[in-house]
Amino acid sequence: MVDKIIENEIKEAEKLNKEFKEHSVAEFFKKNKQMLGFYGPVRTLTMVVHEYVTNSLDACEETGILPDIDVKIDELGKEYYEVTVTDNGPGISQENVGKAFGKLLAGTKFHRLIQSRGQQGIGCSGCTMLSQMTTGKSSKIITGQKGKKPISLEIMIDPKSNSPKITNFKELEKQFQGTAVQAKFKEVIYRDSEQGPLEYLKRTAVANPHCQITLRDPSGQKITFKRTSTKLPEASQEVKPHPKGVSADEILNMAKITKARTISGYIINDFDRTGAKSLEEIRKKVNFDLNKDPAKITWEEAEEIAKAFKSIDFIAPSTDALRPIGEDQIKNSLYSIVKPEFLTVLTRKPAVYSGGFPFQVEIAIAYGGEAGRVLTDGTKKFEIMRFANRVPLPFDAGNCALTHAVQGIDWKRYGIKDAENSPMTVFINFISVHIPYTGAGKQSVADEEEVLEEVRLALMNTGRRAGIYISHKKKDEENQMKRKMFYKYIPEITKALTEMTKTDESKLKEQMQKLVLEKLQLDEAKDKEEMEKLEEQMKNDDKSSFVETKKKKVK
Numbered sequence: 018m019v020d021k022i023i024e025n026e027i028k029e030a031e032k033l034n035k036e037f038k039e040h041s042v043a044e045f046f047k048k049n050k051q052m053l054g055f056y057g058p059v060r061t062l063t064m065v066v067h068e069y070v071t072n073s074l075d076a077c078e079e080t081g082i083l084p085d086i087d088v089k090i091d092e093l094g095k096e097y098y099e100v101t102v103t104d105n106g107p108g109i110s111q112e113n114v115g116k117a118f119g120k121l122l123a124g125t126k127f128h129r130l131i132q133s134r135g136q137q138g139i140g141c142s143g144c145t146m147l148s149q150m151t152t153g154k155s156s157k158i159i160t161g162q163k164g165k166k167p168i169s170l171e172i173m174i175d176p177k178s179n180s181p182k183i184t185n186f187k188e189l190e191k192q193f194q195g196t197a198v199q200a201k202f203k204e205v206i207y208r209d210s211e212q213g214p215l216e217y218l219k220r221t222a223v224a225n226p227h228c229q230i231t232l233r234d235p236s237g238q239k240i241t242f243k244r245t246s247t248k249l250p251e252a253s254q255e256v257k258p259h260p261k262g263v264s265a266d267e268i269l270n271m272a273k274i275t276k277a278r279t280i281s282g283y284i285i286n287d288f289d290r291t292g293a294k295s296l297e298e299i300r301k302k303v304n305f306d307l308n309k310d311p312a313k314i315t316w317e318e319a320e321e322i323a324k325a326f327k328s329i330d331f332i333a334p335s336t337d338a339l340r341p342i343g344e345d346q347i348k349n350s351l352y353s354i355v356k357p358e359f360l361t362v363l364t365r366k367p368a369v370y371s372g373g374f375p376f377q378v379e380i381a382i383a384y385g386g387e388a389g390r391v392l393t394d395g396t397k398k399f400e401i402m403r404f405a406n407r408v409p410l411p412f413d414a415g416n417c418a419l420t421h422a423v424q425g426i427d428w429k430r431y432g433i434k435d436a437e438n439s440p441m442t443v444f445i446n447f448i449s450v451h452i453p454y455t456g457a458g459k460q461s462v463a464d465e466e467e468v469l470e471e472v473r474l475a476l477m478n479t480g481r482r483a484g485i486y487i488s489h490k491k492k493d494e495e496n497q498m499k500r501k502m503f504y505k506y507i508p509e510i511t512k513a514l515t516e517m518t519k520t521d522e523s524k525l526k527e528q529m530q531k532l533v534l535e536k537l538q539l540d541e542a543k544d545k546e547e548m549e550k551l552e553e554q555m556k557n558d559d560k561s562s563f564v565e566t567k568k569k570k571v572k
């Protein structure tokens with residue numbers, strides 16, 4: 018009996034062992050595409066456009082090219098579309114193009130700390146996978162580099178090996194520099210809504226004034242967002258990791274590829290803000306020789322270094338690598354695209370989150386004109402435009418630190434009484450060498466305490482300025498109304514008074530007008546005083562809200 022039970026258990030275990038299989042990242046993605054944000058027919062199409070366009074922008078900026086991006090979306094059938102994105106970027110080499118579009122988790126951006134839009138190496142290859150999963154078709158690429166013949170090819174991904182399968186490779190005789198990708202997708206829908214490709218591209222244009230974007234939508238309509246600046250953002254710089262933010266695993270991995278010959282050299286050269294003084298402190302805290310070859314470092318030693326890093330005070334990370342859009346540029350593009358009657362913009366100083374990563378926040382509040390979200394009945398509502406490294410984040414708003422910071426603001430304090438129903442757009446651009454996204458779909462920023470605080474301070478500052486404008490406007494409107502009312506009744510009242518008092522009518526009228534004018538002037542003076550008080554308070558708050566982060570030590 019017992020033998021029988023044991024025999025059965027062995028059989029079951031063998032069966033389970035046979036079922037044990039490896040699967041590639043591509044197979045994983047095939048099953049879990051929603052993790053990359055590919056779910057819902059409208060969202061999926063916008064995400065596809067987003068992946069191609071962000072790559073074009075990154076590639077152009079890295080090589081000093083003013084981006085010209087053309088997006089074409091054709092309807093091929095029910096919930097069936099073809100997306101074509103063409104850029105004037107640097108192109109991709111024959112050697113890399115297969116991996117760029119046909120291998121998940123491959124690219125030029127993952128292993129560096131640099132402010133770029135892409136970071137994971139899964140964006141455009143994810144689109145190739147999605148296209149073949151929903152249509153069975155390959156993605157077509159034409160790419161040309163300076164001084165070389167352009168090439169044309171079709172790519173699919175072999176999910177088992179997560180590698181590209183290239184067909185129809187051709188060298189082209191025509192001149193072309195840049196990259197064009199064309200892919201078909203099923204189970205997607207084009208909508209002219211807040212979450213559709215048009216709004217996405219409009220927002221991209223707002224945050225990228227140096228970029229020219231054209232959309233040809235499925236109805237054949239051509240919409241162009243012209244560049245409002247010919248100034249390219251300064252090229253982003255790679256930064257070294259700050260010792261406070263690294264784990265033992267990272268210390269071990271970096272040690273394997275360092276050019277330094279000793280661990281001390283490695284600590285000084287490969288990390289931000291380390292120097293002779295911190296090295297001496299580390300030497301005292303670890304139990305091994307820092308003259309050792311970094312390639313021979315053990316896990317335990319890496320852990321000792323990570324622990325020592327955590328216990329030492331370092332200057333906050335260098336923030337020179339951050340590339341904000343800039344107040345003037347944001348103003349230009351918002352005036353050109355949103356056309357508000359009032360606009361206020363603020364670029365905060367850089368700060369640091371989680372002890373390791375520099376970041377910066379830019380906020381604008383636009384009021385009136387085409388600002389605010391337009392509902393189907395034409396009424397306007399409060400709108401938040403969120404961006405991370407200039408990339409619009411149209412989805413997962415409820416899950417995002419940027420939304421949470423806006424929700425934490427008491428707009429009434431700034432004279433904005435019914436914010437929810439105001440024609441107001443709050444623009445927030447969060448930039449960092451590493452965006453703390455809450456998921457691989459890259460649509461919401463994690464609630465890092467320092468991030469929330471910076472956004473809140475910037476919102477308070479711009480909120481006050483907007484509040485002053487809105488209050489002035491409301492007061493002006495009220496005073497106009499009062500003036501109208503008083504003047505309307507002066508003739509009637511003078512007439513009645515003349516009859517009662519038998520005095521000269523024109524004299525009485527003159528006196529009445531003088532009285533009304535004095536009353537109005539008195540009211541206006543009171544309003545002015547209130548406004549000045551508010552403005553003074555705003556100035557003081559501004560001064561106290563700016564923290565010099567560069568000199569601040571990271572604990």
Ligand SMILES: Nc1ncnc2c1ncn2[C@@H]1O[C@H](COP(=O)(O)OP(=O)(O)OP(=O)(O)O)[C@@H](O)[C@H]1O
Pocket residue numbers: 068072073076104106107108109117118123124125126127134135136137138139140141142143196
């Ligand atoms: N239009 C383009 N021009 C030049 N290079 C490109 C272009 N599109 C993609 N690439 C290259 O292909 C690589 C892979 O792109 P992919 O979108 O998959 O990942 P990523 O942009 O690095 O990161 P993320 O997954 O966050 O988007 C990029 O790192 C880049 O080197």
Ligand SMILES: [Mg+2]
Pocket residue numbers: 068071072134135136138139140141
């Ligand atoms: Mg990308």
